[in-house]
Amino acid sequence: MRTKEFEPDEIADAAMRVFWERGYAATSMQDLVEGTGLSRSSIYSTFENKQGLYQQALRRYQAVTTANVELLAGPGSVRDLVRQLLMRILEDELGDPQRRGCLVANATLELAGHDEAVAELVAHNFQRLQKALEKLIVRGQQSGEVAAEKSPRALARFFVNTMQGLRVLSKGSPAQQRRHCLLDVIDVALDTL
Numbered sequence: 560m561r562t563k564e565f566e567p568d569e570i571a572d573a574a575m576r577v578f579w580e581r582g583y584a585a586t587s588m589q590d591l592v593e594g595t596g597l598s599r600s601s602i603y604s605t606f607e608n609k610q611g612l613y614q615q616a617l618r619r620y621q622a623v624t625t626a627n628v629e630l631l632a633g634p635g636s637v638r639d640l641v642r643q644l645l646m647r648i649l650e651d652e653l654g655d656p657q658r659r660g661c662l663v664a665n666a667t668l669e670l671a672g673h674d675e676a677v678a679e680l681v682a683h684n685f686q687r688l689q690k691a692l693e694k695l696i697v698r699g700q701q702s703g704e705v706a707a708e709k710s711p712r713a714l715a716r717f718f719v720n721t722m723q724g725l726r727v728l729s730k731g732s733p734a735q736q737r738r739h740c741l742l743d744v745i746d747v748a749l750d751t752l
Contacts, residue, residue: 567605568619570595575616579662583613583669610676617680620662624684631691637699638752641692641718645745648722652729653738660726667723688722689715696752705752714751721748 577594578586588599588609595602606612627647631640652660659665663684671678692715699705705714725741732740 565597565601567615570597570602570605571612571615571619574612575619575662578613578616579659579665580657582665583609610674614676614680617662617666617677617684621684621687624663624688628687628691631695637695637702637704638749640695641752642745642749645718645722645725645748648725649729649738649741649745652726652741658730660730661723664723664726668727685719689719692718699752717751718748 573595574591577590581590586609588602591597591602591609591612592599597605602612606615627644630644630647633640635643652658663681666677667681671681689712693711696705696709696711696714700707700709700711705711721744725744728744729737729741
């Protein structure tokens with residue numbers, strides 16, 4: 560029996576880039592063959608089908624978002640850390656000529672409403688970020704930076720929503736207004752702290 564001559568995580572990463580650029584529905588098996596360098600039979604034998612490969616790509620996307628979660632656990636004021644995160648998203652959006660957005664946000668809009676497995680992966684990704692924000696907000700309440708009567712969970716959900724909203728708004732805003740539009744949202748969001 561031959562052993563696989565490829566690393567499944569590397570293939571999932573390559574597929575992630577294809578899905579991220581094209582979306583799930585617009586990605587053909589031929590796109591995946593070309594993007595991963597594998598044959599169709601290797602893709603099917605390793606991931607079962609296009610959907611299995613997509614789900615693995617979403618799992619691998621967590622590595623991309625880990626830096627955001629780690630930022631929130633770092634030193635600094637709550638406001639500064641949340642601002643850094645929102646500005647990171649703004650720069651990601653403005654610096655991407657393909658306007659790919661967030662793979663999880665794209666999956667949410669394209670598939671999560673009718674694909675339970677994708678919905679679970681999306682929810683897990685959002686929950687990781689929400690928990691990190693919630694922990695930061697609690698820390699801010701303990702230090703007096705954030706009002707004690709504010710719900711850490713509600714604020715964390717608000718900021719997860721704001722982040723995803725920035726990504727969607729960026730895709731739909733005229734190029735010459737995108738930065739100003741996104742900065743307006745960031746400024747208003749930070750005023751909730």
